[in-house]
């Protein structure tokens with residue numbers, strides 16, 4: 001399976017769960033989707049977690065013939081509102097002034113289930129900390145400027161699994177379940193003992209929820 005990572009991370013977050021294709025380093029989520037499509041030799045099952053899910057929506061919007069199935073994890077179809085867009089700009093400023101690890105530390109309480117495994121938090125922090133400032137800022141701008149994908153939900157015709165950590169504070173499980181109900185035939189799987197970064201916190205349960213391919 002092709003896997004698209006979350007912010008503020010990169011494809012190394014996936015371990016051995018699949019084949020990552022990383023955000024290219026600048027440009028929009030549509031640009032990332034175009035890159036994914038250009039790398040595929042045949043239609044593929046594509047999974048994205050949070051920001052990766054936003055990019056998976058762009059792939060479906062722009063290159064539906066490339067998509068054999070979808071895994072939408074801890075993500076949402078809605079675009080950012082005004083407050084979220086302002087928050088993206090504040091986050092970019094923080095990264096420019098204080099670095100990527102500082103932004104991760106501010107986000108961390110909302111990324112994991114209560115009382116997370118310190119090794120998992122350290123793993124995620126290490127990935128975030130090595131992201132160059134320019135890449136972080138570009139990802140924040142891509143998140144800020146992404147299109148609304150709610151109208152796409154009813155157009156999805158490939159087998160789809162929606163996954164969400166039961167403690168996800170950023171894209172709550174109830175929201176994931178509601179999104180799954182708007183996709184014809186989609187299956188919803190809640191991952192216990194996981195917050196937003198469900199694939200890192202509970203990789204075995206996440207793997208069990210992944211569609212074949």
Ligand code: MLT
Pocket residue numbers: 005006007008049050051052143170196
């Ligand atoms: C992510 O995990 O990719 C981010 O939380 C997405 C977001 O901030 O909208």
